[in-house]
Amino acid sequence: xxTDRFRSMLVASSLIxxxxxxxxxxxxxxxxxxxxxxxxxxxxxxxGCDGAPTLKLRVRVPEGVIAVKPMPKSGWTxxxxxxxxxxxxxxxxxxxxxxxxxxxxxxKLLDEHYDEFVFRAFxxxxxxxxTTLYFPTVQECGGGKADRWIEIPAEGKKVDDYxxxxxxxxxxxxxxxxx
Amino acid sequence: xxVLFTIIWFALALLCGERAFAHAAxxxxxxxxxxVVETAPSKVELRFNEPVAPLTANLAxxxxxxxxxxxxxxxxxxxxxxxxxxxxxxxxxxxxxxxSGDGHPISGSVVFSIRxxxxxxxxxxxxxxxxxxxxxWLSRMLVHLGLFAGVGGVFFQRWIxxxxxxxxxxxxLTILLGVGAGAALASLAFQGLDALGLxxxxxxxxxxxxxxxxTSFGPTIAAALTAFAVASAxxxxxxxxxxxGLSLLGLVGVGVSMTLSGHASSASPxxxxxxAVFLHSIGVAYWVGALIPxxxxxxxxxxxxxxxVVRRFSSGALVAVGLMSLxxxxxxxxxxxxxxxxxxxxxxxxLVVKTLLVTGLLGLAGMNRLWLTPALTAPAGSGRKWLxxxxxxxxxxxxxxxxxAGLWRFTPPPRVLASAPEISSSTSxxxxxxxxxxxxxxxxxxxxxxxxxxxxxxxxxxxxxxxKISLVLAKPDSGIEPIERPAVKTGRSEWSVxxxxxxxxxSWQVKVExxxxxxxxxxxxxxxxxxx
Numbered sequence: 001x002x003t004d005r006f007r008s009m010l011v012a013s014s015l016i017x018x019x020x021x022x023x024x025x026x027x028x029x030x031x032x033x034x035x036x037x038x039x040x041x042x043x044x045x046x047x048g049c050d051g052a053p054t055l056k057l058r059v060r061v062p063e064g065v066i067a068v069k070p071m072p073k074s075g076w077t078x079x080x081x082x083x084x085x086x087x088x089x090x091x092x093x094x095x096x097x098x099x100x101x102x103x104x105x106x107x108k109l110l111d112e113h114y115d116e117f118v119f120r121a122f123x124x125x126x127x128x129x130x131t132t133l134y135f136p137t138v139q140e141c142g143g144g145k146a147d148r149w150i151e152i153p154a155e156g157k158k159v160d161d162y163x164x165x166x167x168x169x170x171x172x173x174x175x176x177x178x179x
Numbered sequence: 180x181x182v183l184f185t186i187i188w189f190a191l192a193l194l195c196g197e198r199a200f201a202h203a204a205x206x207x208x209x210x211x212x213x214x215v216v217e218t219a220p221s222k223v224e225l226r227f228n229e230p231v232a233p234l235t236a237n238l239a240x241x242x243x244x245x246x247x248x249x250x251x252x253x254x255x256x257x258x259x260x261x262x263x264x265x266x267x268x269x270x271x272x273x274x275x276x277x278x279s280g281d282g283h284p285i286s287g288s289v290v291f292s293i294r295x296x297x298x299x300x301x302x303x304x305x306x307x308x309x310x311x312x313x314x315x316w317l318s319r320m321l322v323h324l325g326l327f328a329g330v331g332g333v334f335f336q337r338w339i340x341x342x343x344x345x346x347x348x349x350x351x352l353t354i355l356l357g358v359g360a361g362a363a364l365a366s367l368a369f370q371g372l373d374a375l376g377l378x379x380x381x382x383x384x385x386x387x388x389x390x391x392x393x394t395s396f397g398p399t400i401a402a403a404l405t406a407f408a409v410a411s412a413x414x415x416x417x418x419x420x421x422x423x424g425l426s427l428l429g430l431v432g433v434g435v436s437m438t439l440s441g442h443a444s445s446a447s448p449x450x451x452x453x454x455a456v457f458l459h460s461i462g463v464a465y466w467v468g469a470l471i472p473x474x475x476x477x478x479x480x481x482x483x484x485x486x487x488v489v490r491r492f493s494s495g496a497l498v499a500v501g502l503m504s505l506x507x508x509x510x511x512x513x514x515x516x517x518x519x520x521x522x523x524x525x526x527x528x529x530l531v532v533k534t535l536l537v538t539g540l541l542g543l544a545g546m547n548r549l550w551l552t553p554a555l556t557a558p559a560g561s562g563r564k565w566l567x568x569x570x571x572x573x574x575x576x577x578x579x580x581x582x583x584a585g586l587w588r589f590t591p592p593p594r595v596l597a598s599a600p601e602i603s604s605s606t607s608x609x610x611x612x613x614x615x616x617x618x619x620x621x622x623x624x625x626x627x628x629x630x631x632x633x634x635x636x637x638x639x640x641x642x643x644x645x646x647k648i649s650l651v652l653a654k655p656d657s658g659i660e661p662i663e664r665p666a667v668k669t670g671r672s673e674w675s676v677x678x679x680x681x682x683x684x685x686s687w688q689v690k691v692e693x694x695x696x697x698x699x700x701x702x703x704x705x706x707x708x709x710x711x
Binding site: 050051058060111136138148150151154164 | 698702
């Protein structure tokens, strides 16, 4: 019975594997977006750390991503760490030199539950299209455990080669101005 | 039915999203990773955080054998892996490869030790019980006595005194050869106990014997046993030429046996040290082997018959003692390295006392040659009595010297202390990543238990204050899946991992994962070669 059920599981999961990237990790819901646009990031957290509940989620905002607005979550406290950007960016005509560099949600998410963490940000046109932008995310759990989704694939490697890849966003060329 | 189940599962999977398809992770194992257990377990239980299906399980045991395809029974999140029977004492690495619900293979290793971690095999002998050391010292002294006095004595009878066979001498030589051979076998077991860090009560375990055999002492004992056998055969053979040939072969065996292990033989330059040890041992065997037969011969035979034998020995002894002393001085110079070490180290102090005793011995020998041997010609003189007394004293000195030299087994020579044995026996690899570099060094660099030191720096050579470092070692070609160990910070940019067990020699994949800060991690990968 066990093997039967398992075989079915494997068949099913291989089909799912074909359908999209591995769903095991903490990932972004929308995995591609054009530069010079506002992006709504939805971070999906599927499980705790080795069975321990998630108590904190920290997201590092990469350089070139500005005007970050995290969405508050009921049951979770939210804070941000602000800092100076490496260079000034133009945000709809306003020069911007500093902003949110890290978002921290504190609360509790059991291993057997799923949740999403949302923020909105502007992808400046300093970002290079056709590259992947990574949002390193640290999931801190009970018992001092932590899953660090911060691995950025080295040249010639795939995301699949890593156990804890950072959530990635494929950058597309900027859309032509329509208004 | 199965198709229906698959469809339902598929639908559920889609509905539940990631929850159902997270990567599985090993939650616990029994025996636990790194555990030391009293008796060999019959199985290992692996517990995962979600259902998994087994792919393969291998065990690399403490003797470096790999058992492939162990039977695995799975039920839901738990896998039971049946281990081979009669596992030896020491550390074992169990590697598993499973597939989790999302179809991703997951692999890893669990290290457990039976009774003793293999760490003691190569570690310090600080924990060693003194009784094993005494037994080892005594047995080795008896082996040396058997080689020098026994095999050397047979050589003397065949080459120097073939005209004066003596039953008593033959009996004593038989005893010396027998005791030597017995002590050789016993010392192998004591060497095994010492190597494994066990006590005398563990003498019955076959592992102890094989461990002793696998040390550098094994070949020495094999050569010694051969020398004993050849010498015994030489005693039995009636044909004179055969007897002589075999006794010479025995003498060569003594030299070979001594060159195969020991501090001096392992010193460099090898081309100089090994021949020096060989000549030194042969010289000793020629001289020491003559003492007992000479003594009995002088007692029993009339002085006029004894005289040509003594003369013959004496002229040969001049060459033998010359070679022995020359080689001995050379060995001492290399081993002691600096004159201050003569007093400053245990090895040096033993050498000083040994040299004093050998000087006394040389004095006696000179006296025998210059005055007492010529005195044999004087009719009814007291020369014979004095010569016998002198030889008895020489024999006593020889036993004392062998006892002293046996202590060297437990005192590393200053040469070794100076060059830090850790460095000379370690193996190292330099790893590079875009921003970081790391130097991983294993002490010792051979299979078995080892310790890793990791130095991390930026590519510009600046020190890096990492938050966390872990070391991952794997040897997939031998079925050993990644063994992951956290490193402990031991210095500014120095980290170390204790209690590693690498059961097999060869090329291992090494990976250092450096958590630079909360959000930045670097992976440095490479290959490291482990000596047998």
